[in-house]
Amino acid sequence: MSPTVYDIERDAERVDDQQDSNRNYRPQPGRGNGGGETTARLSTGVRLMNFEEYRSNAKHSSVNFLVSGLMRLGTVIAIGGRPGSGKTALAVALGHALDKGEPFLDREVKRAAVAYVAVEDAGDVANRLEALEAEGLLLVQSDDGVPLAKPAYAKAIIAEVIRQARQRKPGRPVFVVLDTLRAALGGQSVLDDKTTSPALNALRELAETENAVIAVLNHTNRENPKATKGETLEAVAALEIILLPGEGDWQTLHVGKNRSGPGNRQIGRLRLTSAKVGGVEAAIVDEIICDEHAGDGPKDRKPGKNQNLVLKILKREILTSGVDYRPYGSDGPQVKAVRESVLRDAFMELKAGDNRNSKNVAFNRTLDWLLERAEVVRNEDQAGVGMIWFGSRDDETEAMCRQFKVAADDDEWSSGGDK
Numbered sequence: 001m002s003p004t005v006y007d008i009e010r011d012a013e014r015v016d017d018q019q020d021s022n023r024n025y026r027p028q029p030g031r032g033n034g035g036g037e038t039t040a041r042l043s044t045g046v047r048l049m050n051f052e053e054y055r056s057n058a059k060h061s062s063v064n065f066l067v068s069g070l071m072r073l074g075t076v077i078a079i080g081g082r083p084g085s086g087k088t089a090l091a092v093a094l095g096h097a098l099d100k101g102e103p104f105l106d107r108e109v110k111r112a113a114v115a116y117v118a119v120e121d122a123g124d125v126a127n128r129l130e131a132l133e134a135e136g137l138l139l140v141q142s143d144d145g146v147p148l149a150k151p152a153y154a155k156a157i158i159a160e161v162i163r164q165a166r167q168r169k170p171g172r173p174v175f176v177v178l179d180t181l182r183a184a185l186g187g188q189s190v191l192d193d194k195t196t197s198p199a200l201n202a203l204r205e206l207a208e209t210e211n212a213v214i215a216v217l218n219h220t221n222r223e224n225p226k227a228t229k230g231e232t233l234e235a236v237a238a239l240e241i242i243l244l245p246g247e248g249d250w251q252t253l254h255v256g257k258n259r260s261g262p263g264n265r266q267i268g269r270l271r272l273t274s275a276k277v278g279g280v281e282a283a284i285v286d287e288i289i290c291d292e293h294a295g296d297g298p299k300d301r302k303p304g305k306n307q308n309l310v311l312k313i314l315k316r317e318i319l320t321s322g323v324d325y326r327p328y329g330s331d332g333p334q335v336k337a338v339r340e341s342v343l344r345d346a347f348m349e350l351k352a353g354d355n356r357n358s359k360n361v362a363f364n365r366t367l368d369w370l371l372e373r374a375e376v377v378r379n380e381d382q383a384g385v386g387m388i389w390f391g392s393r394d395d396e397t398e399a400m401c402r403q404f405k406v407a408a409d410d411d412e413w414s415s416g417g418d419k
Contacts, residue, residue: 066098066173066213068108069261073173074208076200076236080220080228081243086251086272086285087217090243091177092116092128092137093270093285094215098175099136105253105268106290112213113169115140115161115176119183127282131275131353138165148184148199155202162210174212178203181218181233190218190230200236226256241267253288267292271365273358286362306351306366307375313346314338314376314388325387327379340367340378340386 049057064073071077081087097104101111117140118125129137140161148154158176165174181190188195200216207214216237221227226242228234240256246269253268255261273286289304322336347363348356367388370376377391 064110064173064211065108065260066110066112066175067094067104070105070107070239070241070255070258070267071213072238072260073213074211075238075259076204076207076214076216077239077241078228078233078237079215079217079241079243081251082220082222082225085243085245086270086283087243088125088179089128089272089283089285090241090253090270091179091215091217092125092132092134093288095137095175095177096129096132096134099134105288105292110173112175113165113172114138115165115174117142117146117158117161117176117178117184119145119179124282125179127277127280128284130277131282131284133352138168145186146178146184147186148181149186149188149195151198151202154184154199155206158203158206158214159210162206162212174210176212176214177217178214179217181216181230190233193230193232196230196232200232204236226254228256243270265293273353273362274355275353275358276355286358306347306362307369309350310343310347310363310366310370311375313343313350314390317342317346318389323387325381325389327377327387327389335389337387337389340388343367343388 065071066073079087079091081090094104095114095116098109098112099114101109103109114136115138116125116129122139122141126139129135129139142157144153144157146154146157158178161176162174165176166172178184181196185195185199190196203214203216206212216233218228218230218233220242221229225244228237228240228242234240234257237257238259240258242254242256244252244254246252250269250271252266253270255263255265255267257263268289269291270288271286272283274281275284276282287304287306317338318336321342322338324334325337326332326334327337344360344363347366348359351359351362353359367376367378371378371391374391376388378386378388380386
């Protein structure tokens, strides 16, 4: 029998009544919902807080830094570069600065307990530490290494490293260097995220829990030297410092990712040297300079340690044994100058290290740097002896040279000499 219009309207009214009943339904606390189940708020531990409330409840402060504007406590950082670019030398120099509480790239640091995990060739790292007289850095010896392919075990080993570092140097934050990611993976590819992701995330969790900084050394891509190998390390790291080829024998320190300050910029330059330890050579940082700017535009670079040392020696020698010297003839201005040989000998004596050849090369480069920027001026006297004196940044010295050259030329011309 076909439904009539009346039947259809009646069914529609019944559906509307059921919908109204559903709209008005509200489960009552402590009462059933009609199906024999009770409604209760799940205990999820979720709270909503503003940043002040968060910081007051957090286990560790989120604003504590290890290196101002670069490294925040509780993070993993990446130090990358092509093979032989100076990753280990940079990590050792950074660790040495943190251990002594000395500025790094003109940035304030917190004095730290530094533990160095040299997964391969720990003897080479020991030689570098000896060359720098970095007795405060702690080398990690582990029977099983740090097997990142077994994340839980590797995490336990690094946790023990942090515990012992705090025990050796109480009250200091901990900085751990893992050199290198490839070696710690024990032959596994750094490009295999199935292996690297659990391992690096375990290190990140440990750094957060222990409020430490863990630095992971890794190679960069041949095609793109600004990118570390493997996406996981780039994702996990709060900071990437990449070593790139610079001018001459300088390496550029490039920051890619940086959660604690501006990224994608140059922050400094370094130059390596070799120091003799026993019968072998150890590669160490000879000079590291703060040179921060975005892009490739020119920047007036600050003097580094070698430049400051030469300038201090020059000032001292001028005050104690400066020679009255007229570089542009008897009618020219008189300056207080120092023989280049005296400056060189004092530099060789005061600069750290025993490798005289490296010191001599460093002096020549430093003098070239100072001459290029008119910090000092060099000329030779009649006997061919190099004389050095303070210059001027505003090209006053160059103008003075031109003035007295013109005067000398005029004298020669008036006396019949060939111009």
